[in-house]
Amino acid sequence: MLKIHGLKKKFGNFQALNGLDMEIEEGALYGFVGPNGAGKTTAIRIVTGLLLPDEGTVELAGRDALKYREEVKTEFGYVPDEFGMYDNLKVWEYMEFFASCYGMSGLVARKRCTELLEQVRLDDRADAFVDSLSRGMKQRLCLARALIHDPKFLVLDEPTSGMDPRNRMEFKEVLKELCAEGKTILVSSHILSELSQMCTDIGIIDAGKIVLSGSMWEILQKVNDSNPLLIKVYDRREEAIRLLRQDPAVKTISIREEDIMVQFHGDYEAEAYLLKRLVDGGIPVSGFIREQGDLESIFMQITNREKGKVVLTSEE
Numbered sequence: 247m248l249k250i251h252g253l254k255k256k257f258g259n260f261q262a263l264n265g266l267d268m269e270i271e272e273g274a275l276y277g278f279v280g281p282n283g284a285g286k287t288t289a290i291r292i293v294t295g296l297l298l299p300d301e302g303t304v305e306l307a308g309r310d311a312l313k314y315r316e317e318v319k320t321e322f323g324y325v326p327d328e329f330g331m332y333d334n335l336k337v338w339e340y341m342e343f344f345a346s347c348y349g350m351s352g353l354v355a356r357k358r359c360t361e362l363l364e365q366v367r368l369d370d371r372a373d374a375f376v377d378s379l380s381r382g383m384k385q386r387l388c389l390a391r392a393l394i395h396d397p398k399f400l401v402l403d404e405p406t407s408g409m410d411p412r413n414r415m416e417f418k419e420v421l422k423e424l425c426a427e428g429k430t431i432l433v434s435s436h437i438l439s440e441l442s443q444m445c446t447d448i449g450i451i452d453a454g455k456i457v458l459s460g461s462m463w464e465i466l467q468k469v470n471d472s473n474p475l476l477i478k479v480y481d482r483r484e485e486a487i488r489l490l491r492q493d494p495a496v497k498t499i500s501i502r503e504e505d506i507m508v509q510f511h512g513d514y515e516a517e518a519y520l521l522k523r524l525v526d527g528g529i530p531v532s533g534f535i536r537e538q539g540d541l542e543s544i545f546m547q548i549t550n551r552e553k554g555k556v557v558l559t560s561e562e
């Protein structure tokens with residue numbers, strides 16, 4: 247559906263995008279995650295045709311999106327990170343204004359706007375002034391506006407930032423519904439855990455480049471692999487560490503309180519064999535568990551790769 251290749255963009259001397267590659271399949275709910283300043287908004291503005299890159303290509307449904315910017319713009323629904331102010335407009339007036347921009351009027355426009363306000367759960371606010379809405383409601387209104395022309399592809403730039411937990415939940419539900427209805431969605435956030443509960447795919451951007459991408463399932467596997475094994479031994483800890491060091495899948499060993507903490511790049515079978523070796527070696531193992539990590543932890547590892555390279559041995 248969307249293919250981005252080698253995007254580069256400089257602002258003055260600052261390289262905001264540095265060879266960005268991304269691929270989004272039709273029907274995906276794609277989470278675009280990265281810390282502030284990573285280049286998310288820049289990438290999104292290029293994809294939606296608002297900004298031109300210095301280098302690189304953007305292909306939407308097989309078409310060169312940079313060459314045919316005007317045509318391609320209408321295939322997007324775009325929810326920007328900043329909400330423009332529309333003083334003295336009521337919610338329904340705001341919606342009908344945008345409907346008229348797409349050539350809708352009268353009953354057709356009214357019906358479409360009513361439908362959309364219901365979809366984003368704002369139908370009971372149709373008579374409220376836009377300025378009186380909470381940030382969460384404004385973001386949902388913005389989403390309704392972005393859907394007026396029934397675009398195939400929705401792009402949302404940090405839509406849930408600044409929302410309270412309830413609004414976040416509601417917003418995510420609406421996005422999941424839209425995805426289930428067949429829309430392809432790109433949603434950015436600087437909070438990883440925010441996206442893990444709803445996205446089908448994820449791309450992690452850091453310093454203008456994708457550092458990790460894949461289906462949610464693939465990423466979660468990697469998260470598991472990157473979480474440490476926590477091993478408790480009743481006695482003979484030094485010997486246990488010696489045995490652990492002999493396993494090639496053991497990357498680092500450190501001590502955390504009572505636990506021996508092991509970075510172990512092995513699957514469940516390898517874990518079982520490691521446990522067996524310890525027990526066969528006469529180590530009284532009283533605990534052996536993979537720490538439950540989350541996306542945040544893998545993100546920290548990826549973005550601070552230097553840290554990951556430090557090989558801890560033990561406290562001795």
Ligand SMILES: Nc1ncnc2c1ncn2[C@@H]1O[C@H](COP(=O)(O)OP(=O)(O)O)[C@@H](O)[C@H]1O
Pocket residue numbers: 257258260262280281282283284285286287288289
């Ligand atoms: N118009 C601009 N002029 C100068 N610098 C910019 C401009 N837009 C973005 N930047 C810089 O590019 C970097 C990436 O910004 P941005 O794409 O907004 O990141 P994100 O959305 O991930 O927070 C930031 O360091 C930002 O300061």
Ligand SMILES: [Mg+2]
Pocket residue numbers: 286287288327403404
């Ligand atoms: Mg941004």
